[in-house]
Amino acid sequence: MKKLMLGNEAFARGLYEAGCRFASSYPGTPSTEITEEIAKYDEVYAEWAPNEKVAVESALGASFAGARAFAAMKHVGLNVAADPLYTASYTGVNGGLVIAVADDPGMHSSQNEQDSRHHAIASKVPMLEPSDSQECKEFAMLGYEISEQFDTPVLIRTATRVAHSQSAVEQLPRQEKELKPYEKNPSKYVMMPAFAKGRHVVVEERTKKLIAYAETAPINKVEDNGSEIGVITCGASYQYAKEALGNQVNYLKLGMTNPLPDQLFLDFTAKCKIVYIIEELDGILEQHAKALGIACKGKEIFGCIGELNQVIIAEKLLGKKPELMTYPEELPIRPPVMCAGCPHRGVFYTLAKHKITVSGDIGCYTLGAAKPLNSMDWTICMGSSVSCLHGFNKVLGEKSQNKTVAVIGDSTFMHTGLNSLVNVAYNASNSTVIILDNSITGMTGHQQNPTTGKNLKGDPAAAVDLVALCHAIGIQRVRVADPYHLAEMEQAILEELAVDEPSVIISRRPCALLKYVKHNAPLHVDTDKCRSCKMCLKLGCPAISMKDGKACIDHTQCVGCGICEELCKFDAIQK
Amino acid sequence: METKSIMIVGVGGQGSLLASRILGNVLLQQGFEVKVSEVHGMSQRGGSVVTYVKYGDAVYSPVVEKGEADVIISFELLEAARWASCLKKGGKIVTSTQTLDPMPVITGAASYPQGIVENLEKMGIDVTAVDALSLAEQAGSAKASNVVLMGVVSKKMDFDESVWQEALNQCVPPKFIEMNRTAFALGRNA
Numbered sequence: 001m002k003k004l005m006l007g008n009e010a011f012a013r014g015l016y017e018a019g020c021r022f023a024s025s026y027p028g029t030p031s032t033e034i035t036e037e038i039a040k041y042d043e044v045y046a047e048w049a050p051n052e053k054v055a056v057e058s059a060l061g062a063s064f065a066g067a068r069a070f071a072a073m074k075h076v077g078l079n080v081a082a083d084p085l086y087t088a089s090y091t092g093v094n095g096g097l098v099i100a101v102a103d104d105p106g107m108h109s110s111q112n113e114q115d116s117r118h119h120a121i122a123s124k125v126p127m128l129e130p131s132d133s134q135e136c137k138e139f140a141m142l143g144y145e146i147s148e149q150f151d152t153p154v155l156i157r158t159a160t161r162v163a164h165s166q167s168a169v170e171q172l173p174r175q176e177k178e179l180k181p182y183e184k185n186p187s188k189y190v191m192m193p194a195f196a197k198g199r200h201v202v203v204e205e206r207t208k209k210l211i212a213y214a215e216t217a218p219i220n221k222v223e224d225n226g227s228e229i230g231v232i233t234c235g236a237s238y239q240y241a242k243e244a245l246g247n248q249v250n251y252l253k254l255g256m257t258n259p260l261p262d263q264l265f266l267d268f269t270a271k272c273k274i275v276y277i278i279e280e281l282d283g284i285l286e287q288h289a290k291a292l293g294i295a296c297k298g299k300e301i302f303g304c305i306g307e308l309n310q311v312i313i314a315e316k317l318l319g320k321k322p323e324l325m326t327y328p329e330e331l332p333i334r335p336p337v338m339c340a341g342c343p344h345r346g347v348f349y350t351l352a353k354h355k356i357t358v359s360g361d362i363g364c365y366t367l368g369a370a371k372p373l374n375s376m377d378w379t380i381c382m383g384s385s386v387s388c389l390h391g392f393n394k395v396l397g398e399k400s401q402n403k404t405v406a407v408i409g410d411s412t413f414m415h416t417g418l419n420s421l422v423n424v425a426y427n428a429s430n431s432t433v434i435i436l437d438n439s440i441t442g443m444t445g446h447q448q449n450p451t452t453g454k455n456l457k458g459d460p461a462a463a464v465d466l467v468a469l470c471h472a473i474g475i476q477r478v479r480v481a482d483p484y485h486l487a488e489m490e491q492a493i494l495e496e497l498a499v500d501e502p503s504v505i506i507s508r509r510p511c512a513l514l515k516y517v518k519h520n521a522p523l524h525v526d527t528d529k530c531r532s533c534k535m536c537l538k539l540g541c542p543a544i545s546m547k548d549g550k551a552c553i554d555h556t557q558c559v560g561c562g563i564c565e566e567l568c569k570f571d572a573i574q575k
Numbered sequence: 576m577e578t579k580s581i582m583i584v585g586v587g588g589q590g591s592l593l594a595s596r597i598l599g600n601v602l603l604q605q606g607f608e609v610k611v612s613e614v615h616g617m618s619q620r621g622g623s624v625v626t627y628v629k630y631g632d633a634v635y636s637p638v639v640e641k642g643e644a645d646v647i648i649s650f651e652l653l654e655a656a657r658w659a660s661c662l663k664k665g666g667k668i669v670t671s672t673q674t675l676d677p678m679p680v681i682t683g684a685a686s687y688p689q690g691i692v693e694n695l696e697k698m699g700i701d702v703t704a705v706d707a708l709s710l711a712e713q714a715g716s717a718k719a720s721n722v723v724l725m726g727v728v729s730k731k732m733d734f735d736e737s738v739w740q741e742a743l744n745q746c747v748p749p750k751f752i753e754m755n756r757t758a759f760a761l762g763r764n765a
Binding site: 001002004006029030032108109132160161164165166167168236239240242243244309310311322323324325326327328329331332333334335336337338339364367370371372443444445534537540541542544545546554556557 | 587638642653695697
């Protein structure tokens with residue numbers, strides 16, 4: 001029987017079946033499970049790298065050594081890995097190299113919704129786009145064929161609805177691939193100007209060959225339904241279009257979105273009176289069609305913001321509107337929140353209490369920006385909290401440096417925060433950095449990282465000593481505090497803000513959702529003692545609410561962290 | 576067969592991913608083409624979450640939009656109300672009576688809506704409301720609410736109970752299987 005698989009699980013299956021030997025990635029929603037799944041196959045060496053640049057460079061080295069190699073990341077991760085990607089395009093590969101990049105249209109769990117196809121175009125690397133789980137598997141395998149045939153890294157772009165949707169997948173046995181012998185070849189692999197000039201010529205020749213391949217590649221499919229309307233589409237958009245429009249139109253479904261074929265576009269549209277381009281985010285297919293002189297409509301109908309779906313397509317193209325039922329009252333929204341017992345809460349409560357300006361970063365703790373903590377001033381990208389704070393304090397000096405902190409998780413710190421902290425020490429800004437060390441990569445669903453002492457497979461690994469590391473780069477003042485002890489955390493923050501030198505506070509307490517973390521018994525409220533002051537509600541803990549005018553703790557959520565107990569002036573919250 | 580659409584809704588952390596896996600497994604065993612769509616990441620942290628399960632002869636889009644759902648399975652009352660507009664006319668809701676205050680209610684900016692089941696029924700929706708949390712605790716763990724609800728849903732779908740049991744075997748780790756079987760039975764007989 002076929003197996004229901006997430007797109008990501010199917011992707012990993014394809015890598016496995018194609019004989020992939022090496023995988024290195026940094027977690028990022030919605031790409032994370034590809035690497036978690038491939039780690040389950042003993043034949044594949046798999047690891048978490050500290051960031052995407054390291055992952056792609058490691059995979060490239062594995063390719064040079066002759067293995068079929070792989071790296072995965074989310075769309076913004078490819079920005080970090082863009083540096084090796086653009087030059088790996090010049091060197092090409094030895095063993096096949098496939099790089100997965102998962103876009104997040106609609107920003108379910110991301111800070112922007114950039115379209116990764118721009119990176120494929122700019123780096124001149126072929127890009128494939130599967131539209132369901134079976135295609136994730138097949139395209140991963142085809143990626144290696146293309147990589148080795150055309151001597152190029154291959155990008156495979158998914159999106160949330162492909163990566164995180166399950167559909168049936170046929171599983172086949174693994175094809176073992178011998179290592180390709182490594183041969184020293186500086187004019188191919190040493191990218192100094194004299195050699196790189198030669199390689200750029202090779203890249204342009206390769207692109208011509210890839211365009212010729214795209215003209216007849218079986219993954220660029222025409223479905224001729226005898227219609228006068230033509231739809232050009234790719235990825236999840238194909239599935240939405242097919243559901244909305246069925247067999248009323250002809251389709252050109254592009255499995256390869258870089259480079260794009262010219263003649264195939266012209267031949268397909270020659271038979272159509274009307275041409276629609278249905279693609280999420282930017283109008284890449286549309287620009288290509290228009291450059292070929294094809295009259296078509298795309299972004300003027302669908303826009304470039306958020307996800308598409310079958311209802312939007314049916315409404316815009318067929319004028320169909322679903323009959324809707326509406327609930328008779330307005331309902332309160334339910335935004336995501338820090339979990340009950342989250343160790344970050346004590347830090348943000350303290351920062352909010354003292355009205356500290358907070359330079360934020362990427363992780364669960366970005367939720368510190370939400371009500372009622374409201375304790376974050378900006379968040380940009382991985383590692384930026386520390387460097388943004390440095391620039392802010394250099395400009396405002398005494399006006400800001402004793403009232404501002406950066407907050408960054410342990411995994412994000414190892415990703416790109418470390419080099420920012422080196423800059424704080426080296427260029428001596430009077431900045432205070434709080435490393436929120438919850439001993440795991442949290443938001444993406446608990447991945448190990450270089451500070452946790454375990455590797456991707458769960459085996460013991462070297463653990464970065466954060467205190468020693470901060471000292472080694474020139475930060476003299478480094479201290480560890482427990483965020484479950486509000487008084488201790490408050491003292492640490494106020495003292496480090498007061499001094500006139502760079503300092504680091506490591507807020508150390510493992511994520512409350514980790515399996516090995518033992519929870520205390522839930523707390524409860526003595527309603528006779530509760531004066532309804534609502535002090536405990538300032539924590540923004542989802543387990544605490546008001547019931548019949550008194551504070552109330554939900555025993556199914558409370559993990560007994562005790563922060564609310566510390567805060568209550570009337571001893572109403574008890575074990 | 577026309578494609579059928581089910582939505583599983585709740586609050587991040589309530590276990591909707593396991594529920595969708597069980598349901599998907601049952602439908603695959605019945606020979607349908609199945610697509611299940613989940614969202615991971617930030618919304619899992621206590622936010623409103625939704626999983627789509629679609630099945631039929633051919634399924635294209637993995638997502639369910641407003642006015643398209645045949646059934647909504649809800650782990651929490653307010654979420655049942657929130658997603659009700661996704662139902663087709665004549666659609667059904669199976670919901671747990673559990674309530675979890677969202678942050679605007681906790682901070683006092685809003686109050687938790689009252690009379691949700693009655694309002695849903697006034698909209699013409701066939702509502703089955705079950706105290707899944709108590710039944711799950713009776714089975715041994717509050718976390719088994721998801722499997723209790725699967726038990727309730729199993730009575731409303733025309734598949735043999737053995738198919739559901741097989742799906743439980745495939746989706747639940749062996750050390751929790753007995754507790755989950757009990758939870759399923761309590762839901763099925765509720």
